[in-house]
Structure formats: structure tokens, C-alpha cells
Amino acid sequence: MFAIDYHDQGTPAPAAAGAPVTVEIDGQAISVPAGTSLMRAAALAGIAVPKLCATDTLKAFGSCRLCLVEIEGRKGYPASCTTLAEAGMKVRTQSQHLSRLRRGVIDLYVSDHPLECATCAADGHCELQSMAAQVGVTESSYAPGAVHRPLEVDRSNPYFQFDPQLCIVCSRCVRACDDIQGTFALTVQGRGFDSKIVASEGQPFLASECVSCGACVESCPTAALSEKSLTIGRERTHAVTTTCAYCGVGCSFSAEVGGTSEAPQVVRMVPNRNGDANHGHACVKGRFAYGYAMHPDRQLKPMIRAKIEDPWQEVSWAEAIAHAASEIRRIQARYGRDSVGGITSSRCTNEETFLVQKLVRAALGTNNVDTCARVCHSPTGYGLKSTLGESAGTQAFTSVAEADVILVIGANPTDGHPVFASQMKRRLREGAKLIVIDPRAIGLVRSPHIEADVHLQLRPGTNVAVLNALAHVIVTEGLTREPYVAERCELPSYQRWKAFVSEARNAPEALAEATGVAPELVRRAARLYATGGNGAIYYGLGVTEHSQGSTAVMALANLAMATGNLGREGVGVNPLRGQNNVQGSCDMGSFPHEFSGYRHVSDPQVRGLFEQAWGVSLDPEPGLRIPNMFEAALDGTFRAMYVQGEDFVQSDPDTHHVTSAMAAMECVIVQDLFLNETAKFAHVFLPGSSFLEKDGTFTNAERRISRIRQVMPPRAGYADWEVTLLLSRALGYPMDYRHPSEIMDEIARLTPTFSAVSYEKLDRLGSIQWPCNEAAPEGTPTMHVGQFVRGKGRFYMTEYVPTSERVNSRFPLILTTGRILSQYNVGAQTRRTDNVVWHAEDVLEIHPHDAEARGIAEGDWVGLTSRTGETVLRAQVSARIAPGVVYTTFHFPQTQANVVTTENSDWATNCPEYKVTAVQVVRITQAEAWRARAAQERSAARPRDAVHA
Amino acid sequence: MNIELLVKMANEISEFFATESPPAQAAEDVALHLRRFWEPRMRRQIIAHARATGGAGLSELARRAVETLAAAPPEPA
Ligand code: SF4
Ligand code: SF4
Ligand code: SF4
């Protein structure tokens, strides 16, 4: 069942819209692009042709025969969903004969369909019900005969159920799973009366290949597949268009709301078919895992305490804010202006992030502000800005539909960015080639109807070596696009780079020992990328979270420039952002060295602009980055911080180091939904608001700014942006905004790439990709068209420097970390939903050889130890990972996988090296005892951690 | 701050510019990076360390860069 505020046009708009053709439908002339179906043309003219098997997210199928029409001069009754409009056609959608035919079809359907509509979850929104009403059928004329009931309802999935009795075998679900999601979990089994829908080999949904994206449920015309939240009889009164608060795909949703006006409740989140990022698709997180917003763990009262050992004391907002402000001022008076700072969150809105950095810079007078993007995509900012001139991905997601060769490195889109992965998989099924560079056989390497042409299964930490080897092949085999480079790039930098990558030491053969990749595979990948047509690069944290993260980003940009793969559809260098607003938090000036729009604080002209707008003088020096803050805390020169929506105690590397630093702070103010791990070190807790409780904007990985809209009032009384205003006022720096739209207006005034953005325009256009300014008033889907933002593209030398984190006899394996589909980041939200049925704990993936050598079997408890710490988790023996490498996630605080990660970081940005840690793994029998001993040793040990092993 | 960590970071930055920049320019580029991205107390500390120890632990390029940094005006470029 699609969203209650959506009007289905029956068939999709034609992929490549042709010249307009004019047809006459029921006497009304209408012009549509060539390739449009008669059904869609009629819908655009406001004429609803009855239909059941068609819907506008799926290719027309023509099976139900309900949409028949009459065409002047043609025999028979063609199906309007499969017949394309042709110039001059005269079409009738209503006639007595058509009515009779349609009644016959519906009569047959309802003969095998329970007619207890009043108690059905789809009542009022069921397409069979409304078609029956439209053609005038109230009951079946057939004598009761063989019917499909009783049949058991499959309730195995926590979020939706399948009631085969209600199924009309229209196969919309099957086609949605195949074409939209690309999982191919469903089939129509049997023929005629015996045909039925089955998941995988006839398994319950939960046990099947189904990934719970909900596409089948959204496209089902009846309640056969329906959300459980509907089956408990929740009424929906209206729908609000908003944006998912999970990943950087930034899917648009209709939040269907019920309950009362005082206590509104979200009944369903339905992907928005008009959504520019997702086009009606979603994944299990955004679609179903929103229940955390109402979870009883939400801390809804402000709290304070003098010491972190003390119990919390609930206080009024006024008291909490006054206390927080006076502590910050006391600490500044005693230890200096720069002894305080703040952290913005990639989970908060652009407006909230902008306010926090403004509070730090203007009210606190310091540039000690940073964001969690530090620990994920800061190298993207540095690398892309240096080479191309802008700290952002180059394409819109839809660009992938034009790609001929897709290179995925250090990203796992099917788990991390599932909705974009579905778009990518569609293109791969159409025949685009795929190169995967990853230590693990990620889902894309082999999935239904997709197989990577080349998988370079490199050793963690050798991205730069592999990218240099690719460049070596491209340059020495003469596969560069010289005219493109000559026109668009700085030639001296290109000549130096060419000479550098051509050196014999950068040949795939010379680097094979370091990378573990067969040279002929590297050569094949290089030739494919350089000569296979449009080459598009997609990368994730497996590129950035390394000691050479920034170098690797530059190496990717070098490859794209040298092969002419930038500046048009189908190509590009595209970071897949982790959290929903990573791009936005970076854009908004969250980094300590730059204002919004990536402009350095030392630039007097830019600083002057902000000084004038904010009425204070601003510090021209860069502030502390997150890891530097921890260092300064241990030194005693950094004593207070305001942390909005961020849990770095769980998410940041080398947990012991972070907790020692946090324990040394005098005032930590945490603003969050839950009492998270960081709140254990807090002195003031300010309740946060979920994305359902506020207005604002998020910016996704394709630079797309989308609105989030308030669905319910803030549960704790204030939206996050209002809390920042309260704190700023208490600090003696009042900021007056009545609505987040006014904050966006200020952002637009101060940021050239946002200068033409407004809420009014966002409401009108749906979403906008920045830069959006005078030159591009409706935004910029593709960047660097014609020329690079920095003018000429700049090649950088990318010498491969092995990480200092090396395996040795004590720590002989390399640990690398990642994500899984059902959980998100530190899991604070998803752990508080039914998503735990798919993943209730972090596990350690280990290759069968390494497992066997250690006597480890599937499901055994294992101890994982590095030079910084140790933790316990269960083993999963898997050939997806190469021998010598182990893999885990960090979604659960019990595991604290970051206890073992190290202080190593990217040379340019201090982004931590999460992806490479030397470890040992041992089988243990007493998990609890081991955990307790580890915890004890931890608390007895080290005021700070050794830096070098 | 932990000086060993600062030394390690300065060395890693230098490793990048050692191949990126022409030799005569490398120390200046490393120093510029430090000015643009290191908070003043980090810069002060590495300068003090270089002065006190003659640059213990610092690579040759990093040591020259810290010297350049120490000689430059306090405002980042
Ligand atoms: S489950 Fe729904 S979508 Fe699937 S075949 Fe049955 S009625 Fe159609
Ligand atoms: S929920 Fe998604 S993956 Fe599962 S069967 Fe439906 S469409 Fe396929
Ligand atoms: S793909 Fe990302 S943005 Fe879309 S629904 Fe899933 S988590 Fe939300």
C-alpha cells in the first residue's frame, strides 16, 4: 500500500523522454512525452483507468486485464498500461462493454477474496476494494467454490506480515523485490488457481533472503503484505513529508500520522515516490526502525551532577542551562578562553549544527569546535578540495544509471547505503561492469544476477599502493585521456604525477607483496576503468579511515582526472557518507579551521563577514580537533565541552584513551536522546529531540538538501536548536531565531554555495543540490562541468607509506571494521528497535584457516586483543574475509570494539585509522570472566595509553 | 599534549610532502599545513620540543618545517 497522500500514475515516466505526442482520451487532448503509456497519459489528464497489476514504480506487466480501453480504428481492447501513446490516438476509457469486461475481472478476484473490508488493515486504501467500488461490484456472483482459505498468515518478520488469503497474485511484490530492491527473494509458485507467492524456497519471510526493505509491502495493492502497525487498527489522519535520519542516502518519506492532535503518533513511514534521492524506495532502517523515538529509554528531563561518580539529579530546564553556562564561564575564567569547546553532530540538522559552531566561535570565543565527521569523512574534504576544489561528491545518485564501469572501493553499499545500492545494482544488471576493491567479499561481489568483473581483495591498509598500481598501468599503457587533461588540469602537476606513478616501484608486480593482490587482476581493473566508457568511483570509510586516508582520496581524484571521468553524468568521485548529515555538518562550518562553505578562519575577508554578522571578533587561529581535544584534556588545558548528539566514547577509537580524557574534564554537557556511553562522563544532560520532533534540513551524500518536518512536539519540551539558543542566551550571547528557516536564511547570507537556498524554495522544489546560488538558482546535480571548481584540476603525488600498525608474532592478524544493514553506527537507535532480530550482537568474522589454527568454531566466544585493549565477542567463521584478516562492527556497547582500535590517524586530518589494527584472537570458554578481568585490568591500568607499541 | 604523538603526526605530514613538494619547497609546505590545521598550543609545543631537544624524533624534513614554523609570523597564511 503506497502512501495515503500519493496519486499513482500507473506506469513510470519513460526513462528517456521523447518528443511530445498528443492523444485524445475521453475527448480530452493531452500531450505527453513519447514512450508514455496510455494509462499514465490518462492519469496525467486526471482520468483514472481501473488497474490492479500496474503501479508507477514498476514496469507495466499487463496481467490483470482491468485497464482495458478502446482505441478508435483498432480492434479489441488493449491494456492501457502496456500500450504506448501515439500521436493522434483517440482513446475511450469508459463504455458499457468495458464496464462489463472489468466487472467480470473483479468478480473473479473477489470470488476468492474475503470481503471483511471493514476490519482489514487496508480498509479505505485497498486498491481491490476501490476498483470493486469503481466498477460496481459488491459481492461475487460465483457460487462458493474452491477458495484459498484458511491459509496461515506469515508473521515472522517483525514489521510486516503476509496474509496469502488476501493475495490476488498480481506479482507487484515479486517485481518490486526484483526490479526495485534487487534481492529476488520472491517468486510466483505454481500456475492458475494454484499460484502463490513464496519467499526464497517457501520459507517464512524472516528466514528467507528478504532484507526487509519493505518494497513489496509498499507496492502490494491489498493488505496481503502489510505493516503490522496497521493491523493493530491504527488510524492515519494525515501524512508529513520528511527525510530519513539514518544514513547519507537521505531517503524522503511520508510519515503517516495518527493518534490525537495532542499526542500524534507515527503509524507508518512510507518511502516517498517523489523523493529525489530514493524515488519511492527505502531500507529496513528508515522504513521500519523509527520506534526508538518513543522508546522508554528516552531521557526526557534535564539532569545535572557535580562529579561523574555522583547520581544524576533531575532539574528544570532553567536550572540545567544556568548551571551549564556558569560552569563554562567559570572554567574559561580559570583556565583560559580556549579551555572549552563543542562537538556538532552529523545526526543533527544543518541549522542545529550551524548554531552549535556559532555558539562555540561567537559566544565562547574559540574555534574549538569539531564534528563526528572528523572520524569518518574528513579526508574526503581535504582530498577532494585539494584536487578538484570542492569538499563534496561530484554526482547525483541518478548518475549511476549512466555509468559503464563502477568502481567500488572501501564501501559496502548493500549494507551501508542500501537504497543507493539498489540503484547501482539495477545498472549492474543492465550490464555495467563492476570493480570491487575491498579486503572482504562484500555483498556486491556476488549477488543475484550480479558478479564483480574484478575483485581486488587487498590487505587492509594498502589502498594507496593499489591505487598507485592502477595509475601505473593506466599511464604506462597509454590509457590516459590527454586532451581532457590538457584542457582541464594543471599540466606541471600532471607531468610530475605521471612520472611518479610510472616508476617501476609503483607497478602492480612490485606492489603485489605489500597489497596481496595478483598483478594481472590490477592490470585488468585498470584497463577496464580507463577504457570501459563512463567510469564512476564510489568509496566509503574503507578509504578514509586510514593513516593515508587523505592520500587515497587524492589518488582516486587523480585516476578520475587522468581518465577524463569527471564533469558529466555517469562518472565522478563519490563518497558514500555514513550518517545522514555528514555532508551537512561539514558544510556548516563544524571543522575547527573553517567557516561554513569550507573557508579558512584565517582568511580576513571571510572572517570579517562573520564578525559583522555576529557582532563579535573571531579567532583567526584553527581550533582543536576531536583527538586533539582528548590530548588537551589529559594535559589539563581543555576542561569543558558541549556535545550535541554524538557518542564518541563508543564510536571513537582507543576507548581507554578517550575515557581517561573524558574523566579528566570538569564539565561535559551532553545533549542526546539517550543516556549514551559519553553521558557516563557528563555533568549536565540536556534531552535531545528526534527527527520527528523538529523542523530543519539534512544534506545527503549527493549534496542534496532536504527538509525534515515536525511530526510531533518535542517530547522533552524543546527541539535541539532551541536548546542551543537557551544555552547561548545564558552565556550572554542571545541569538534570536523564531524558526529554523531563519537560521537557513542566515546560512544562505553567509555561505556562497548556499546563497539561493530557502525553505520556500525547498518546499517548492522538494530538494536542492548545492551549490545553489545566482549561477545555479535551482542547484547543481553534477559538479565540475566544463571546468573544476578550483579552476584547473591538480594532481597530487601519492607515495604509499605503510601504516605503522603492523602485524607481529603477538598480534598476527589485522582487524578491520565495518557496518551491517540492520544496525546503524553506535546502534543507539537501531538497538532500540526490532532490528535486533537480525543482529543482536557484534560478531567477529574470521577465515576458516585462521579459525582452525586457533581451535575456533562457529559461534565460539573469542577474545580479541590489540596493543590498546581487549574485548570478547562471538566468532563467525567466514570465507568472505581473507586469511590473516578479521572483521567486526561496533554497533553494541557491550562489545566496545573500539577498545582495541588505536590512536593512529590520517596524516592530514587526524581521521582515525579504524580499518587497520593488529590483533590476536583466542578461543575462550568463560566469556564473562574474561570480560571482567579485562575490565579490571583496564581500570587498574594506565592514566594514559602508550603511543608507540 | 603527548609530544610523541605530535612528533609522529609531524613526521607523517612530512612523509606526504616529501614526495609531493619540490625539495626546496617541502619544509615550507609542511609548515603551512601545521599553521592551517594545528591549534596554536600544538604548534607551540612542537616548536618548544624542537628547540629543547634539537628535534628529537623528528624526521629531517619535519625538523626543518618546525624551524620554518617557528620563524614565521604567528598568523597562518
Ligand atoms: S502479495 Fe500483494 S503484491 Fe504480492 S501478489 Fe499478492 S496481492 Fe500482489
Ligand atoms: S521486504 Fe524487500 S527484500 Fe523482502 S521480500 Fe519484500 S521487497 Fe524483497
Ligand atoms: S537507505 Fe539510508 S536514508 Fe534510506 S531508508 Fe535506509 S537508512 Fe534511511
Ligand code: FES
Ligand atoms: S493494470 Fe494493466 S493489465 Fe493490470
